[in-house]
Amino acid sequence: xxxxxxxxxxxxxxxxxxxxxxxxxxxxxxxxxxxxxxxxxxxxxxxxxxxxxxxxxxxxxxxxxxxxxxxxxxxxxxxxxxxxxxxxxxxxxxxxxxxxxxxxxxxxxxxxxxxxxxxxxxxxxxxxxxxxxxxxxxxxxxxxxxxxxxxxxxxxxxxxxxxxxxxxxxxxxxxxxxxxxxxxxxxxxxxxxxxxxxxxxxxx
Amino acid sequence: xxxxxxxxxxxxxxxxxxxxxxxxxxxxxxxxxxxxxxxxxxxxxxxxxxxxxxxxxxxxxxxxxxxxxxxxxxxxxxxxxxxxxxxxxxxxxxxxxxxxxxxxxxxxxxxxxxxxxxxxxxxxxxxxxxxxxxxxxxxxxxxxxxxxxxxxxxxxxxxxxxxxxxxxxxxxxxxxxxxxxxxxxxxxxxxxxxxxxxxxxxxxxxxxxxxxxxxxxxxxxxxxxxxxxxxxxxxxxxxxxxxxxxxxxxxxxxxxxxxxxxxxxxxxxxxxxxxxxxxxxxxxxxxxxxxxxxxxxxxxxxxxxxxxxxxxxxxxxxxxxxxxxxxxxxxxxxxxxxxxxxxxxxxxxxxxxxxxxxxxxxxxxxxxxxxxxxxxxxxxxxxxxxxxxxxxxxxxxxxxxxxxxxxxxxxxxxxxxx
Numbered sequence: 001x002x003x004x005x006x007x008x009x010x011x012x013x014x015x016x017x018x019x020x021x022x023x024x025x026x027x028x029x030x031x032x033x034x035x036x037x038x039x040x041x042x043x044x045x046x047x048x049x050x051x052x053x054x055x056x057x058x059x060x061x062x063x064x065x066x067x068x069x070x071x072x073x074x075x076x077x078x079x080x081x082x083x084x085x086x087x088x089x090x091x092x093x094x095x096x097x098x099x100x101x102x103x104x105x106x107x108x109x110x111x112x113x114x115x116x117x118x119x120x121x122x123x124x125x126x127x128x129x130x131x132x133x134x135x136x137x138x139x140x141x142x143x144x145x146x147x148x149x150x151x152x153x154x155x156x157x158x159x160x161x162x163x164x165x166x167x168x169x170x171x172x173x174x175x176x177x178x179x180x181x182x183x184x185x186x187x188x189x190x191x192x193x194x195x196x197x198x199x200x201x202x203x204x
Numbered sequence: 205x206x207x208x209x210x211x212x213x214x215x216x217x218x219x220x221x222x223x224x225x226x227x228x229x230x231x232x233x234x235x236x237x238x239x240x241x242x243x244x245x246x247x248x249x250x251x252x253x254x255x256x257x258x259x260x261x262x263x264x265x266x267x268x269x270x271x272x273x274x275x276x277x278x279x280x281x282x283x284x285x286x287x288x289x290x291x292x293x294x295x296x297x298x299x300x301x302x303x304x305x306x307x308x309x310x311x312x313x314x315x316x317x318x319x320x321x322x323x324x325x326x327x328x329x330x331x332x333x334x335x336x337x338x339x340x341x342x343x344x345x346x347x348x349x350x351x352x353x354x355x356x357x358x359x360x361x362x363x364x365x366x367x368x369x370x371x372x373x374x375x376x377x378x379x380x381x382x383x384x385x386x387x388x389x390x391x392x393x394x395x396x397x398x399x400x401x402x403x404x405x406x407x408x409x410x411x412x413x414x415x416x417x418x419x420x421x422x423x424x425x426x427x428x429x430x431x432x433x434x435x436x437x438x439x440x441x442x443x444x445x446x447x448x449x450x451x452x453x454x455x456x457x458x459x460x461x462x463x464x465x466x467x468x469x470x471x472x473x474x475x476x477x478x479x480x481x482x483x484x485x486x487x488x489x490x491x492x493x494x495x496x497x498x499x500x501x502x503x504x505x506x507x508x509x510x511x512x513x514x515x516x517x518x519x520x521x522x523x524x525x526x527x528x529x530x531x532x533x534x535x536x537x538x539x540x541x542x543x544x545x546x547x548x549x550x551x552x553x554x555x556x557x558x559x560x561x562x563x564x565x566x567x568x569x570x571x572x573x574x575x576x577x578x579x580x581x582x583x584x585x586x587x588x589x590x591x592x593x594x595x596x597x598x599x600x601x602x603x604x605x606x607x608x609x610x611x612x613x614x615x616x617x618x619x620x621x622x
Binding site (some may be wrong): 038058072080090137 | 517520521616
């Protein structure tokens with residue numbers, strides 16, 4: 001079954017892009033391909049000059065680890081690990097030493113204003129705090145792009161705005177490329193470029 | 205490695221009940237394996253100790269009844285071993301026979317002062333002490349000079365001596381006792397062997413043969429031998445020996461009933477084989493018990509993987525390779541199995557020690573003799589190492605299915621699972 005029917009999309013470094021579309025429009029499939037979570041049959045996807053196609057699972061995992069930071073709607077933190085341990089995890093898979101990765105994770109949490117919450121478990125935190133831990137985890141490896149799947153979807157409007165402000169600030173201050181998938185026009189309006197997707201094709 | 209251990213510790217701590225239930229199955233399996241092997245060893249050791257009473261490389265020959273007609277004589281003739289059979293054994297079979305002797309039996313009453321006991325007189329050669337591993341409490345055994353001079357001397361077991369001289373049985377040494385109507389000098393007292401109540405009193409063979417008018421009958425022939433290593437060699441020797449002796453009694457050379465040969469060497473060999481079979485059987489039973497534990501671990505690991513699908517999905521999304529996931533599950537399985545298995549093994553060893561302390565040290569008094577059912581019912585270091593190896597293999601086997609399942613988890617699907 002063809003979900004995406006001819007996507008021609010170029011995202012520059014440092015852009016803040018949102019992808020909008022109703023459910024079933026193919027935006028999740030696009031996100032999965034961009035995140036190297038799924039493979040595709042036709043066409044080409046180049047990330048930072050590297051062609052991403054038909055990768056082995058091990059290579060895909062390595063690329064995800066080094067080049068992509070994920071932010072999910074439901075946070076996807078590991079429940080039995082503390083905030084700082086969650087943030088450390090991508091570095092663990094990179095083989096960074098214990099001391100160094102703890103330091104890096106703590107720095108990242110401090111930037112998110114969560115230094116005092118480092119040893120708390122996710123279920124002891126509010127939604128906004130959890131999402132900020134997830135953002136810290138996505139950023140800690142200094143990825144080429146951040147892929148955010150409905151980052152405000154599970155948050156109340158006030159917290160949602162805070163998180164969006166944070167993402168915008170990160171994009172502006174640190175020039176991190178960001179792709180945000182959403183169906184919320186309010187969120188999309190805050191990005192520099194909005195890509196509408198409908199029935200597998202882009203209508204900008 | 206420490207990282208992995210910490211990860212496992214975290215997950216194990218999260219599911220205390222499940223981890224301990226799983227562990228219990230494995231611990232129980234190993235416990236049973238160790239106890240079975242230990243008890244088996246105990247029984248085998250006890251049996252071996254009984255067998256140890258005789259020198260392995262010895263044969264005893266006694267007369268039987270012909271079972272086939274030969275040379276004009278019909279079957280059913282009783283065969284009595286005679287002096288020339290002993291000479292033949294000593295000379296014709298010199299190549300293999302070390303020392304040969306004969307044993308004659310007679311009953312008599314031995315008296316000392318007012319006390320008397322009824323005894324079983326054995327007319328023996330000096331080699332008898334070697335074959336039966338006779339241990340002397342004092343004095344000496346029958347020697348060649350006793351035999352040559354037909355001396356009236358005897359060696360009696362300590363329990364018989366006690367009947368005659370209750371307070372100081374050993375001072376009977378050198379005393380003269382009455383055997384029937386004759387006076388014998390006590391030249392040796394045997395150590396008491398509690399596992400058989402002996403009434404056997406040894407006297408020189410020639411003395412007994414003369415006193416009891418046995419003519420040239422020799423009763424049994426017993427000898428030690430050398431140079432027969434395999435079962436085939438032993439069989440060939442027995443065949444040649446049988447043919448020779450049978451011929452001297454006009455019995456068919458291949459008549460297996462004319463004389464009886466009791467070869468303690470081949471008996472010990474068969475015993476060894478039997479012991480090997482028993483041990484294999486115990487291992488198999490134990491391993492099957494353990495198998496249920498392994499299936500339990502595997503099952504619970506599968507459930508764990510299912511529950512942790514989302515977690516593995518997250519891990520993969522942020523960069524864990526399938527190998528990493530495989531590794532962590534198998535390691536967890538090995539550690540759970542190994543740790544609890546070790547507890548089971550230690551408990552099993554404790555149970556064995558307890559068995560040793562109770563059954564092992566308390567001999568069973570039957571009235572006639574005393575015996576021990578278990579001797580040293582413990583497992584060797586080698587067995588413990590073997591069991592450890594089994595544990596590691598078991599852990600891997602238990603973990604492999606769940607681990608493959610976990611490694612195959614696709615992150616998109618896992619992240620969606622809720």
